[in-house]
Amino acid sequence: MLGVAGGGVLDSEDRVLLLRYDENGGFWATPGGSLEDGEDHATATLRELREELGTDEKTVELGAQLAERSKDHLVGGRKVRQAETYFLTRVSAADVDPARASQPDNIREHRWWALADLRATAETVYPLGLAELVTSVLVHGAPVRPVVLAG
Template structure:
């Protein structure tokens, strides 16, 4: 039996923190409902940092000048369906500091299927029984807030 690796889909995602160290998550209804960080796939010729800023504008109406884009904190690889096609998505997660007032979903040009956005205090993120992607986000943020960005990006579970 032969198995093939699905085509690679590179993605950039933002772990968005405000001045109170709350993390911004977006809610989606598919697959039973879940919360996730903003982001999406790279466009031709785009690097991960540029894609992160573009996605923040497209999904949340954030002007790039309001974003303090920091280090890559983590990476995750996951096989899943996108538009009915199997892909191996490799996501790079970047720290982004954004004032809460800079988020304006009314200016979003591509809100996709986002149902809601919410700022989560770290304690609420640790306590929730809701599905949050990436898995391990609360623990990653606990370390980042206590010790700063990791020396090398953390590899997160699918």
């Protein structure tokens, strides 16, 4: 099993930060990536934000775990079950500096999305159901137990 940590990154205007990738026909996704040896999900999330967004951990507010998802896919030609964990993460838009990113990992674009735009887009966004999850958290607060997201 491959552990992956990610953040639902919101700014003070409750916009969601997504990253665009070209592979598999192109898609948008939350920041995140694989856990390193001995790393927990929260620590991995902060590291991934630093590596992909150029943030400073002191300016990131890491909140509750919001969701999890399991997915099978190919990694290096072999089938791997990936277990993903998503945290609510708050950061000022001004503190995101892709020029400081140490591992941009084929990221083609960064964009802050208003929830209305995220709900209305025809583009592929991962994880599926992200707009509904963020809306629920903003209205009701973080879930008592992480929401299980679809593939």
